Amino acid sequence: MSTSTVGRGDRASAAATADALIRTEALGVRFGDLVALADVELEVACGEVVAVIGPSGGGKSTFLRCLNLLELPTSGRLLLDGEVVADADTGRFPSGRPLLQLRRQVGMVFQSFNLFPHLTALENVTLAQIHALGRSNEEARARGLELLARVGLSDKAATRPAHCSGGQQQRIAIARALALEPRLMLFDEPTSALDPELGVEVLNVMRELAREGMTMVVVTHEMAFAAEVADRIVFMAEGRVVETGPPELLLHDPREPRTRRFLEAVLER
Amino acid sequence: MTEIPDYAVRLLEGVRFTAILTFGGFLIGAVLAVPVSALRRSRLRPLRVLAIAYVETLRGVPPIAWLFLLYFGLAQVDVRLSPLTAGVLGLGLISTAYLAEIYRAGLRAVPLGQLEAARAVGLGTVATYRHVIGPQAIVTVVPPAAAFLIGLLKDSAIASLIGVPEVTGLALRLTQQEFEGLAIFAAAGLVYIALSVPLATFARWLGARLTSRLAFG
Numbered sequence: 060m061s062t063s064t065v066g067r068g069d070r071a072s073a074a075a076t077a078d079a080l081i082r083t084e085a086l087g088v089r090f091g092d093l094v095a096l097a098d099v100e101l102e103v104a105c106g107e108v109v110a111v112i113g114p115s116g117g118g119k120s121t122f123l124r125c126l127n128l129l130e131l132p133t134s135g136r137l138l139l140d141g142e143v144v145a146d147a148d149t150g151r152f153p154s155g156r157p158l159l160q161l162r163r164q165v166g167m168v169f170q171s172f173n174l175f176p177h178l179t180a181l182e183n184v185t186l187a188q189i190h191a192l193g194r195s196n197e198e199a200r201a202r203g204l205e206l207l208a209r210v211g212l213s214d215k216a217a218t219r220p221a222h223c224s225g226g227q228q229q230r231i232a233i234a235r236a237l238a239l240e241p242r243l244m245l246f247d248e249p250t251s252a253l254d255p256e257l258g259v260e261v262l263n264v265m266r267e268l269a270r271e272g273m274t275m276v277v278v279t280h281e282m283a284f285a286a287e288v289a290d291r292i293v294f295m296a297e298g299r300v301v302e303t304g305p306p307e308l309l310l311h312d313p314r315e316p317r318t319r320r321f322l323e324a325v326l327e328r
Numbered sequence: 329m330t331e332i333p334d335y336a337v338r339l340l341e342g343v344r345f346t347a348i349l350t351f352g353g354f355l356i357g358a359v360l361a362v363p364v365s366a367l368r369r370s371r372l373r374p375l376r377v378l379a380i381a382y383v384e385t386l387r388g389v390p391p392i393a394w395l396f397l398l399y400f401g402l403a404q405v406d407v408r409l410s411p412l413t414a415g416v417l418g419l420g421l422i423s424t425a426y427l428a429e430i431y432r433a434g435l436r437a438v439p440l441g442q443l444e445a446a447r448a449v450g451l452g453t454v455a456t457y458r459h460v461i462g463p464q465a466i467v468t469v470v471p472p473a474a475a476f477l478i479g480l481l482k483d484s485a486i487a488s489l490i491g492v493p494e495v496t497g498l499a500l501r502l503t504q505q506e507f508e509g510l511a512i513f514a515a516a517g518l519v520y521i522a523l524s525v526p527l528a529t530f531a532r533w534l535g536a537r538l539t540s541r542l543a544f545g
Contacts, residue, residue, distance in 0.1 A: 129444055163450035173445035177463045177541065186459055187449035239450060 078141055080105045080274050081126060081165075081243055086135035087147075088121050088298075095121045096298045099135070103243070103276060108269045110285035110306075111278045111293045114321060118298035119278040120170075123245050126276065127165040128158065139164070163191060166236030170248040172228045174220040180207060180231045181216040184238050192239065199238075206234040210264050226257030230264055237268075244268065246277040282325060286310055294318045335502045336515050343519060345412065345494035349484035352416035354477050357423020364424060365431035379428070386425035392486045394418045399490040415487035423480060430472045434465035467538045474531030478524045495519050 079102035088096040096118040103109050111119045124130035125137065128145060131152060137145040144161055145152050153161060175183050181203050188199035207213050210230040212223075220228050229249055236244060246265065250258035262284050269275060269288045279285055285292055286306045294302045294309060294317075302315045313319050367379035386394070399414035409417065438461050446456040488497025499516040503509045 127448060129447060159450045159452060162448060165448075167448040169441060169445065169448075171441055173439075173441035175442065175445070175460055187451055190455040190459060191450040191452070235449060 078105075079103060079138075080107075080140065082138040082141075083122075083125070084136045084138065086122070086125055086132050086137065088118075088125065088130060089133045094298050096125070096132070099295075099300055101293065101300065101303070103274060105242075105274055106272045107291065108273075108275045108277065108289050109291050109293060110289035111276065111295055112280070112282070112285060112321075113295040113301075117296040119295050120247050121298075122295065123167075123247050123276060123278050126243070126245055127162050127167055128152065129167070159191065163239050164241055165243045165245060166239060166241035167245045168229065168232050168236055168247065168249050170251050172220070172225070172232045172252070174228055174232055174235070176220055179217050179219055180212060180223065180234075183220070183231055184234045187235070188238050202238060203234070206237055207231070209237075210234045211260070224257055225253045226260040229253065229257075229261045233261070233264055233268075243274045243276070246275065246279070248278050248280065250279070250281060280325075282310065282322075294321065296321065333508075333511070335506055335508065335512055338502060339495060339498055339512070339515055339519055342493055342495035342498035343523070345487075345492050345497075346481070346484055346519075346523070348412065349415050349419055349487050349492065349494060350477070350481045353419025353423050353484070354480055356416070356420025357425075357427045358473075360420070360424040361427035361431050364428035365435065368428065368432050369435065383425045383428055386422055391418065391422050391483060392489060394422060395486060395490050411487065411491040414490055415484070415492045419480060419484060419487070423476070426476055427473060430469055430476065431465070433472070434467075434469035435461060437468040438464045467535075470531060470535045470538060474527065474535070477531075478527055481524055481527070482520060 082102040083099050086096060086099040086101075087094070099118075099122055101109075111122065113119055121130055125132050128137070132145065132147040134147050136143050136148065139161065143151075144157070152158075175186065178186060181200065184203035184206055185196070185199035188194045188202060189196060194202070204213065204216060207216055210233055212227060212230055212234070215223055215227060215231070220231065223231065229252075233249075249265070250261050253261065258281070262281065265275070265277070265284075266288055277285070277289070289306050291303060292306050292309045293300055294313070294315075296317055302309060302313060302318045304313075309318065310322065313322060364379050364382060367375045368383075370376050370379075395414060395418040398409060398418045399411060402409060402414075442460055442464065443456065446460040451460065484494060485496035487494055488500060491497070493501070495516050499512050502512050506512065
């Protein structure tokens with residue numbers, strides 16, 4: 060589909076013809092008899108922002124969690140830079156060092172923040188720098204303060220998560236993920252646990268990241284945000300990708316009746 | 329002023345052995361329980377079964393039987409342990425089983441999201457447990473572990489039956505010499521209380537400190 064899209068869309072489609080940063084081939088996840096994910100084929104180019112939307116239980120989170128192998132696919136393959144990193148069909152999954160390498164390149168932000176409650180905001184951001192990347196304490200600290208400043212939380216460096224608002228906690232979580240200098244950021248409904256006012260702070264940080272060219276896959280229910288920031292929207296339901304397209308097409312003129320049904324339900328609210 | 333009876337002073341000589349049995353046993357248990365509780369969480373079923381078998385075997389047999397086995401039983405195959413060594417070792421193995429279960433409960437109390445977050449930032453298993461899971465689990469572990477330690481302090485008295493001259497063993501010996509059963513055992517009881525109260529106080533302080541350090545809520 061190389062119809063006339065504007066702005067970031069152009070850049071993304073140009074990038075898509077180049078090498079994909081991450082790609083899934085026939086990716087599937089079964090839990091016993093339950094098919095959580097089936098035959099997902101998707102590639103994300105460097106610098107591209109992909110929003111994944113769809114009904115709850117439709118496989119969005121499962122898909123996202125496969126991209127850093129928090130969830131192991133039961134079929135299909137996962138490729139990074141064109142190289143197979145996990146192949147469920149042959150049962151080849153990375154473990155040990157290669158697995159850690161993959162995770163250090165892919166940052167993740169969770170719906171429930173999952174900050175380390177016994178550590179201060181700054182310690183949350185420096186922990187993996189020190190123990191996963193092997194940076195010195197001083198280097199990690201300098202970088203950590205920089206990142207906290209970037210998400211607007213310099214004044215919270217010495218504060219524990221329990222004393223921060225939800226929006227602040229999620230911004231610390233973003234800084235924590237960015238500390239590894241990942242090439243891809245995964246967001247799993249980052250604002251769903253926040254009231255709208257606090258969600259905005261988080262969305263602003265994400266908007267900024269996208270503008271700086273970070274490659275992002277965002278599972279979200281925030282349609283306006285997806286429309287504004289995403290280069291491409293993926294609509295998933297019943298464990299499958301129903302439809303993919305640039306926001307203006309997918310949100311306003313979807314091909315599939317299933318997509319239309321979902322969007323009508325969302326817009327009616 | 330009444331003179332402190334001689335037997336009271338002699339009872340205090342037993343405190344050393346009671347302390348070695350209690351803390352030695354607890355220390356062995358606290359260390360060995362780490363690999364046992366790790367096996368218990370293994371992805372591999374045979375390893376989990378092994379850990380369960382270890383725990384249930386140790387808990388399923390009366391402690392005194394373990395001490396007899398180590399002291400008299402091993403002597404039969406020419407492994408001669410001193411009463412104190414057999415006592416510390418026996419209490420240590422039993423402690424391993426109980427503390428492994430206490431650790432397991434502590435690890436389970438840490439939300440799964442913490443493990444996932446640690447993995448997502450690329451921490452290895454050791455770093456994950458040392459810096460993320462461990463410091464949170466310990467808050468849940470301290471109170472039951474302290475209760476176990478105080479229990480162990482009193483249970484260490486069974487080592488008297490293989491001849492360790494700890495507080496209860498000495499008290500028994502003294503009664504046979506002095507015919508002052510009531511006073512001597514009352515004194516022995518006071519010695520145990522004097523040892524356990526500071527332990528309980530310390531455990532409460534440590535628990536409160538750890539909880540506030542975590543700043544939950």
